[in-house]
Amino acid sequence: MTKKLLLSLLIGCCSILSYAQRNDIVQQSTTYEWPKDPLVKEKLETWQDKKFGMIIHWGLYAVPGIIESWTLCSEDWIERDSTISYDDYKKWYWDFSKQFNPTKFNPEQWSAAGKRAGMKYLVFTTKHHDGFAMFDTKQSDFSIAKGPFASNPKADVAKYVFDAFRKDGFMIGAYFSKPDWHSQYYWWQKYATADRNNNYDIKKYPWRWNKFKDFTYNQISELMHNYGSVDILWLDGGWVRPLETVNEEVLSWGANIPKWSQDIDMPKIASMARNAQPGLLMVDRTVHGPYENYQTPEQRIPEKQLDYPWESCMTLGGAWGFVPNDQYKSAAEVVHKLVEIVAKGGSLLLGVGPKPDGTLPTEVTNQLNEIGKWTSKNGKAIYNTRITKDYHDGQFWFTQSKDAKKKFAIYCLKQDEANIKAVKWKGSFPKKGTEIILLSTGKKVKWQIVNGETVLSLSNIEKSAALAFEFTPQ
Template sequence: MQSLSYSKLFYGLAMLLVSLASSTSLFAQGGNLHEQSEVYVAPTDPLVQEKLKVWGDQKFGMLIHWGVYAVPGIIESWQLCSEPWLERPEGISYNDYKKWYWNLSSVFNPVNFDPDQWAEAAADAGMKYVVFTTKHHDGFNMFDTQQSDYKITNGPFKNHPKANVAKYVFEAFRDKDFMIGAYFSKPDWHNPDFWWDKYATPDRNVNYDIRKYPEKWKSFQDFTYNQISELMHDYGDIDILWLDGGWVRPRETVTDEVRAWGAPIPEFSQEIDMPRIAEMAREAQPGIIFADRTVHGPYENYQTPERKIPDTKLDNPWETCMTLGNNWGYVPNDNFKTSAKVIHSLVEVVAKGGNMLLGVGPQPDGLLPPDALPILAEIGDWLELNSEAIYGTHALDTYQDGNTWFTANDKETFAITLLEDGKEVPKSISWSGNLPKKGSTLRLVSTGQKLNYTLDGNTVSVQIPSEIRKNARAALAFSFKN
């Protein structure tokens, strides 16, 4: 009788949540955003410095959120949390909702799982690294952890030859020469040593006072250490450990910046013992980059502003993470950005000295959404022609003039003018601030074609031939010596 009632509950809620998908997109951007850190501590390990430089030259990566939340197509994990910015369906108690959510693992069966399709699409988009969600805050593990039974290898997918999902995702992207990132949530709402069922779950934090139950918190620390150790030792070369859940942090690192998030902050420290984890991880994976998001100190090797681009150029390593649609994971009928919008964002990010990590959520069957594929391909088409102006470049002090952005490498400077959708490309394009040397050749990056230009004081005007204007899309990149 219980299984029948939960089956009815599952399907009823699934239909309701699918119908609410558009509203889900609205609150998905609420109180779960990680703001950009304001403090940066540079790593001192030469191997980390070297890998960080390689990563900084990659410029463009794919962030993949995939878990049980893909089945009904809802916001990842967050509806389990009781905070004011969140909404849940009417007519169901909170405890019943949690039981329904946890039970999604019994029907998550991605029989079409194809990590090669994902890697191919990312490569076609011009991406160079991947960050895959091995575990989100809901505690469902997308790898064959031995620390928990709440995992992809313990449900209807367990007999599939690629049931150990993370292993095959990492292998598929390694085959495309991608840098490999493992996303791991520090909070784990399914673990009774984080959310103890003795108490209610009022917010995202651990729901008991760890000062009164230090042995319980030590059990959670060991659990976290052991899971990360599995990822570091059993899944091949890992370049990035991308730790989400920045509210799980030492109490002494909480600043006014962190308080400004609006997230509840307990009086006690939620320290998972990063020094111990870091020592183990770097012994197993020398030079691995840590992205302990917003936790200022030696384990935040780069900063991670979320869903936005910083207002100005940053001199520290950083990465904007944003979504292709409105959501990180799969939501039916999501509104995807155009390829031009993504290209424009990427150009701005790179000109300001950062990388861009673009979120694409696979469907519950294991394939990428079909509507996303042509957009990714169009981005890749532009990047293939204009790669010189993006990969391996650095920011300049003068990084923008209007809708023209500047990047440079050791040999050349690049001016990238963003084009408005539906607007006719002008016969000439002008900018100030970074000018060709007198007598220098100015060329179109995509074709190598030399272009005529004139200099008038601190302004250069480039003549754009008609054949270029007819075929131009998204942005025009120019190269010159300055």
């Protein structure tokens, strides 16, 4: 079979997988522990003001345009071409490190698109589970800075991504995968690699695991010391954790749980990271305790309002990374999700994937531009807000200013809803005599209380994903 045909078959199979049923989706944690460090508390308060962020998945998987890293893993939900041996598949995948040459790498384009959309913080994938570093690590030769892109002045990709977004006023987050499937200290070639876990008995080979702990510590140290100010360390791969923290929630993921502890000494990592980056937010996903400073339900929104910090991380398209012919959410759908999430006390972290050449797909920038048309006019109802008791009624969602002196009612329009003349809500009553302002125009809206409901009279309303109103509450 020719390499060209092999590539075609594998890409076709893996592109389908991107939309298939996945069990790598991280659920919402069941408990939360507030941080005690005052600098972390202060940073967390600042982060809770931002509400809307961008997460960028970009790595080897962009070259063939497949689901990020996961096809390397042998679990029941993973599909690959059955005529290709597993070892050949892994070699095929690893070899993209010799081809990945994003000569049009343009982090300024990414940042500008995010800023226009109204995004306020970044989470960039410095290393996914496949172990390919998108920064110039000294711990491994398996990085963007060691392949064909090495001679490019921007070969230390993470540096230029962080610089571009920092210049545009974003909080900076570094995504880092705790597992590393390319490392011989995690997936040892002596044994088969059956699933996402490390593939050898740590109790039997403690030296090898200690080498992996050093490797992980040193890579995170590089990110914390060599890349300027970092606000968030966003740690993925929640199965790499102390065995005593494995509970029913973890077991519900359906992944195999080994009989040994994959403990990488998070207290040591946190101490180092926060010495380098005081007040650093740590997001050790699903590992409840002092290093999960906010929760990260994935591809879903919690059913009810939560009174502690969290974010929903969701894809704009069907995959986290770049997949050809991806299907993207409409701007209105994203706005509606943002509104609901903020009203429930969370933030939206929206996922996009640059193409292998280093630019965002046109469809992505177009959607971000459309989202920005709404946030630029209605952001007062989103940013720097906090939850309010009566937060939902029908198509209305409610937020309030941090000092509780102003409240915002946001009406999410249905797709076919147009030329509306009046809207009404229950609860969250305006103060008698207050003005109700339509944020998108700055104009006053006539209102009255009728049968225990606030009724607004509307005219000449422009087409929009949602209408946001400001008023003084009772």
